[in-house]
Amino acid sequence: MGPVLALVQRTFAFMDGKIDPPSSMHRLTPGAVAAQAREGEVWVLEDMGLPLACVFLTPMGDRLYLGKLAVDDACRGQGLARQLVEHAATRAQALGFDLLELQVRIELTANQRAFAAMGFEKTGETAHEGFDRPTSLTFARRV
Template identity: 45%
Template sequence: MTLSILRIGGDTFTDYEGLLTLILRSFAYMDPLIDPPSSAHRLTVAGLKEKARDEIGLVAHDDGQLLGCAFLRPEPDFLYVGKLAVDPDLQGRGIGTLLLREAERIAQDLGRPSLRLETRIELVGNHARFGAWGFVKTAENRHAGYDRTTSIEMQKRLA
């Protein structure tokens, strides 16, 4: 497998339908585990195109086949990593690591000292994976209308 990262948002990327399918497939395992439901279910092709214009969209691909993605949003002190997704059949092959390395490079180019992300409280496997990648829990949050913690924030300080 020859992985490469493509920055999307311009005319160089057109497979937003495939990207939506990738995200929905990669987030599907969460459906019976999390409450409230994932915001991935509200994504549309048009919404992804807009997201790619407003944020920094990345796709990992191998000869045109979509393998993973992430959307990065600059914040005052962080680069927020959202919708990090890897094809479920290809997880564990370094695709997520490659996307996060590119996020780190972009954060440093933008002068952001840290990456930030959020993950659902129920997804302890994600907590462990992000911890192995150097992220630490920094906050607990709740979605509107919930009286319990529904997600955690994790940050990774860059060198």
């Protein structure tokens, strides 16, 4: 799981200093990635054993939560994120869910637009502990 962790760390690094509070990626460990694979799902697109993109999927109540969607910078624009989102929709249906859900930080407007282009709609706002303003937007998509 080390290469997946490294991919997430590389691709989320641009958020440092941009989002507040800092990304939960900083608390991610190889053990946490392995636990995600055991307790939820970790899907990886790779080339010659090297991860190019990944997504974490977690059943949450009546929906499948999509997290840690990461695409290597050298592979952006190739549709890998869309491919993983479509796979998440397929997994949601297979697991009996009709809803995908994810959260995007308020500051990451390009990510918000990308998810909207993939059929997600804003359904709410949340604030991290200790904040008196929204820090994340919740998006959902029917499958």
